[in-house]
Amino acid sequence: MNKRKGLLLGLGSVAAVLAIGGAALLTGIGVRYESQMEYMTDGPAYQDVQDLTKASGAVAHVRIISAGKSYLIPFDAAVTKVAPPRKDDSAKGKLGQPTTGTPAKAQLQNGILQTDYTAEVLDNVRGASVKKGQKIVISQIGGKLTSQGADGSAHEIIVANAEHDPVMQVGDEEMLFLNQDSATGKFFTTGGGQGRFKVQSNGTLSAVDEHSNLARLQTGKQVSSLKSLVQSVPN
Amino acid sequence: MKLGNIVQLRGRSLVLAGLMALVVAAAPLAASAHFLGGSWWYGGGLLPLSYQNNTGGFPAYTNAVDQAATNWYFTPTPSDLYSVGGAANVSLSTFSNSGAGYWAVTQIWANQTTCVWIFCWTSNNEIPYGAYNSPTSLGSNWSNYTSSAIAFNRYTMDGLSDWMKLKVATHELGHAQGLGHAYSPNCTSIMQQGFLAWNTPQPHDFYDFDQLYPGSWFYGWAC
Numbered sequence: 001m002n003k004r005k006g007l008l009l010g011l012g013s014v015a016a017v018l019a020i021g022g023a024a025l026l027t028g029i030g031v032r033y034e035s036q037m038e039y040m041t042d043g044p045a046y047q048d049v050q051d052l053t054k055a056s057g058a059v060a061h062v063r064i065i066s067a068g069k070s071y072l073i074p075f076d077a078a079v080t081k082v083a084p085p086r087k088d089d090s091a092k093g094k095l096g097q098p099t100t101g102t103p104a105k106a107q108l109q110n111g112i113l114q115t116d117y118t119a120e121v122l123d124n125v126r127g128a129s130v131k132k133g134q135k136i137v138i139s140q141i142g143g144k145l146t147s148q149g150a151d152g153s154a155h156e157i158i159v160a161n162a163e164h165d166p167v168m169q170v171g172d173e174e175m176l177f178l179n180q181d182s183a184t185g186k187f188f189t190t191g192g193g194q195g196r197f198k199v200q201s202n203g204t205l206s207a208v209d210e211h212s213n214l215a216r217l218q219t220g221k222q223v224s225s226l227k228s229l230v231q232s233v234p235n
Numbered sequence: 236m237k238l239g240n241i242v243q244l245r246g247r248s249l250v251l252a253g254l255m256a257l258v259v260a261a262a263p264l265a266a267s268a269h270f271l272g273g274s275w276w277y278g279g280g281l282l283p284l285s286y287q288n289n290t291g292g293f294p295a296y297t298n299a300v301d302q303a304a305t306n307w308y309f310t311p312t313p314s315d316l317y318s319v320g321g322a323a324n325v326s327l328s329t330f331s332n333s334g335a336g337y338w339a340v341t342q343i344w345a346n347q348t349t350c351v352w353i354f355c356w357t358s359n360n361e362i363p364y365g366a367y368n369s370p371t372s373l374g375s376n377w378s379n380y381t382s383s384a385i386a387f388n389r390y391t392m393d394g395l396s397d398w399m400k401l402k403v404a405t406h407e408l409g410h411a412q413g414l415g416h417a418y419s420p421n422c423t424s425i426m427q428q429g430f431l432a433w434n435t436p437q438p439h440d441f442y443d444f445d446q447l448y449p450g451s452w453f454y455g456w457a458c
Contacts, residue, residue, distance in 0.1 A: 038342075038364050079289065082288070092281070098281060104319070107326040108342075109384050184333065
């Protein structure tokens with residue numbers, strides 16, 4: 001009799017856990033989803049430190065002190081243009097009208113996520129637009145978007161990073177090659193991750209964009225050597 | 236040894252040397268292939284992908300996109316990007332961001348199945364972009380690509396020539412079809428970043444494409 005009671009109790013417990021878990025998943029109450037997004041970005045590529053320096057309005061050693069709320073840079077209103085069908089008399093063209101094997105989908109995005117960071121200039125390496133001790137705002141593609149769940153808690157968190165240019169971290173020290181947006185006064189890094197070098201606690205550099213040859217060559221070197229190299233580039 | 240035999244032997248040696256030279260020449264192409272991971276569903280023959288060109292407000296971009304799609308079509312690969320007015324596999328837009336140096340951004344989505352204990356669900360997520368030297372699966376919990384989106388930053392691209400706009404559009408459509416960046420400066424590929432001396436898909440790109448979508452009757456034309 002006791003064995004049967006125990007068995008029933010056990011089965012009941014399993015059923016309850018399944019029901020609560022399933023309901024939580026279905027309703028989203030108490031469940032936090034986090035999804036990662038990445039923007040594959042393309043732009044100018046810089047060959048060496050001289051090239052990167054000449055393309056930058058300022059170079060500074062900074063500490064990231066705060067991150068603002070991420071916002072969306074909206075796409076332009078869609079004006080859809082349909083190109084006429086191609087004329088192709090080759091064997092490829094004779095295969096007939098194309099039909100995709102993957103169902104078509106409506107566009108998922110309506111803009112690009114961006115975040116503004118406040119940074120303190122620890123050393124102005126080059127350029128008159130930044131000064132030691134100044135607090136500057138740096139814009140970067142990527143960031144974090146949070147939507148509310150039914151219970152008011154953070155429900156879905158989307159973390160977006162640009163390829164080879166991960167979002168900046170508060171507290172980090174970086175040597176940045178910068179340009180200034182004349183419309184807003186905010187700065188942004190030259191070539192995304194190519195213009196970012198993390199400064200380690202022992203004063204050595206670590207490239208943020210490990211696929212950039214020029215960045216990789218600086219990894220392990222002292223920050224002072226990169227500063228000297230930047231300052232030696234003629235105007 | 237008869238003269239005829241010597242000529243025959245020399246001929247064989249030349250053929251052998253020629254074959255070896257071909258192998259050596261082809262090797263860098265194979266070694267510098269780059270893929271994002273995953274691919275579109277492909278059943279052999281053509282790889283038809285529809286694209287919705289939403290850049291109509293800015294004709295220079297509209298033209299660049301249509302020309303880039305046509306240039307991909309006329310490669311010895313299964314590529315078959317075709318223009319549609321409604322929902323599509325690949326959508327293209329413009330935006331203006333004065334606070335970034337990028338020319339363009341590409342995104343790709345696929346279905347990902349996640350399981351916690353015995354509960355599993357599928358969500359449409361961006362793929363974890365990789366840089367692989369050979370076609371690589373995203374993993375058994377990922378589907379083939381479901382959609383892709385490309386956005387051009389007018390603020391940084393308006394100043395570029397039409398020739399460069401075509402380069403950027405061709406490069407981005409290469410991503411949308413599953414090709415990754417070609418990082419080696421010695422690799423002549425449209426998938427290199429930055430300013431290039433070419434703005435159309437190159438033999439290396441045909442090779443990569445045919446590696447990613449093999450088994451078609453185009454396979455082997457390139458390289």
